[in-house]
């Protein structure tokens with residue numbers, strides 16, 4: 001879950017980019033979906049968000065309804081590994097915040113889905129260098145691989161913001 005400075009930074013990016021087609025990979029109970037929806041509602045953008053746990057997705061749906069955001073947000077209940085390859089391209093902004101082991105596998109698909117000038121934001125990208133509890137150590141190699149692939153991609157210009165547990169910001173060039 002993203003909150004505090006990472007959330008503020010991403011909301012600033014939304015203000016700058018003004019994306020109309022947004023994809024969130026990993027909904028949870030919709031905390032950050034709602035936060036993004038507050039920024040984009042003034043210009044009529046849409047968010048597609050993916051969650052595979054039906055109970056969690058139902059809670060997110062209720063939260064969107066309660067905040068009166070249901071018309072702006074589509075929840076897709078399914079595994080991102082199956083859903084993401086089926087999505088339409090030319091997405092303006094992708095927020096990647098799912099099982100960290102999937103980051104390297106999802107990266108090429110995110111690049112394919114983004115329009116040129118579109119932005120990928122990925123949560124927790126400083127896992128390899130922060131003081132992480134041992135129980136999360138298995139997540140370090142996939143994040144490390146993800147970071148290396150982002151840096152090496154000729155299609156991305158990127159940085160890692162050292163806020164929260166790290167947020168990668170990558171622009172498709």
Ligand SMILES: C[S@@+](CC[C@H](N)C(=O)[O-])C[C@H]1O[C@@H](n2cnc3c(N)ncnc32)[C@H](O)[C@@H]1O
Nearest residue numbers: 001002026027028031032051052079080097099
């Ligand atoms: C970190 S939480 C998302 C938090 C949310 N983005 C926020 O900031 O409020 C990650 C979510 O991804 C879901 N998830 C994990 N693996 C998934 C997969 N393979 N397909 C779809 N959802 C998955 C989990 O159930 C969890 O709710």
